[in-house]
Amino acid sequence: MDTQKEALRRIITTLTNKNEELQNFLETVDNTLTGLQEESCKVMSDLEAELGQLSSTLEEKGAELRGVIKEEKCRKEAELQKQLSEGKFALLSCEELLEFANQTLTITSEEEFLKAAKQIKERVTMAPAFRLTTRPVVSENMSQFTADFSAERAVLQRLHFLP
Secondary structure: OHHHHHHHHHHHHHHHHHHHHHHHHHHHHHHHHHHHHHHHHHHHHHHHHHHHHHHHHHHHHHHHHHHHHHHHHHHHHHHHHHHHHHHHHHHHHHHHHHHHHHHHOOOOOOOHHHHHHHHHHHHHHHOOOOOOOOOOOOOOOHHHHOOOHHHHHHHHHOOOOOO
């Protein structure tokens, strides 16, 4: 029986050691789990901050690019509006001159006819229609503002975590 008690004491010692080892193991696993949760939250938060900065930078650049396009559109619109206004004025002036010239053809007095013809000649020389460029000063083409972010998109798709 002493031998059996000794064997039982060894088993008890082994079980006690195993019990302590398992408790330490469980504590380590529990601490690791807690650490994992905290670290996951931290890296997730860091990732969100990085993505936020990236998004913010992209939004700022987008606003800058949109501003450049709007400025060019406004510049071209102003040029075309000016040209449109000048063209309408020239057309009106030309129509009035044409009407005056047609009326002059009906004048029967030579003196009045020569006087009116001279006025027409002088007015034609100074007419805005003959000083106006009949081609738009700007085009509707805005292709210089075409954006291609495929290279940047490819870089973003290759993003990896730090080693």
